Amino acid sequence: MHPRSLPIPLYLRPYVKSALWLNRNAGEAFNFHILPRFHPAFIFSTEDTQDVANRYAGNELVFQPCNIYFGGGGVVPSLFTIPVKMDIILVLLHPQGTGAFWQEDAVHFFDRPAKISRDGQQLRILNEMIQEARTIDEKWQHILAFLTKKLLKKLPHNFSYVQRAISLIRQTSGIVSIETLARGSYTSQRNLLDSFRQYVGATPKQLASMARFNSLVKKYIINPDIKALYGKLERHGYHDASHLYKDFSRYVALTPQEFIGQENGINLVV
Structure with a gap:
C-alpha cells in the first residue's frame, strides 16, 4: 500500500x-x-x-x-x-x-x-x-x-455546537460526559443531541465511546504490549480487561490479540 x-x-x-x-x-x-x-x-x-x-x-x-x-x-x-x-x-x-x-x-x-x-x-x-x-x-x-x-454554504448556528463538542471529544479521547459536552458547547443537552442527529448521525455518547476505543487501539497498534495496555486501562476510561474485551467484540468482532495479529496499515493511515 x-x-x-x-x-x-x-x-x-x-x-x-x-x-x-x-x-x-x-x-x-x-x-x-x-x-x-x-x-x-x-x-x-x-x-x-x-x-x-x-x-x-x-x-x-x-x-x-x-x-x-x-x-x-x-x-x-x-x-x-x-x-x-x-x-x-x-x-x-x-x-x-x-x-x-x-x-x-x-x-x-x-x-x-x-x-x-x-x-x-x-x-x-x-x-x-x-x-x-x-x-x-x-x-x-x-x-x-x-x-x-x-x-461552503451558510450553516445554521447549531453546527458550531457540534464542532465544539467534537473538539472536546477529541481533546479528552472520549472520556467526557454529555453534561460537560453541552456546557462546553454553550447549549443544552437536548439541543446537542438533536444537532448530533442532524450532522453526525450518532449520539455524543456513541461518538465519545468510538473515540475512546480508537485512541486506545492506536496506541496498542504502535506499541503492541498487551501487559502494558492492561496496566493503563483506567487511564483510557476502561474499568477492567472484560470492559476492554467487550468493546473489541462490539467494534471489530475480534479479541485484542487477534486484532493486533492482523495487517493494520489501513487502520493507522485512516
Missing part, C-alpha cells in the same frame, strides 16, 4: 480531515477488520481499480473501477479483503461533515455505505470528469471544486 497525502485548502478544513491517494498493486491478499468509522468517507475509484466485494457495516458492497462511494460514520464491524489492484482517492470528513454535505439528517447515512456515482446530475458529471482526468492531481482538483461548492 502506497499512501500519498493530498492538500486540503484551509477553507475546507472545518469539514474535511484528510485526503489520500491509496495505490496497491495486485499481490497476496490481506484481510483486516477496520476500526469504528469516526470519520465518514468518500471513496473515488479510478480506472486502475479492480472489482472486489467486501463486508462493510454489515452489508456486501462491491467496489468497482470508475465509481464514487460514500460511507457515513459507523460502529458495525467491517471486514475488508483486498486481493487485487486498488487505486483510490479516499476523502475523510470530520464527523459533522455528513450532515453538512448532504443537507439532511446524518442519521440516514450512519452505518449505510453506498455507491453514489449516479445519485444526481452533479455526481454523474463529477465522476465523468474524474475518469477523464489523466493524473491524480487533476482528479483531485475536480473533487476539490465539487466539495467546495457543496460545503
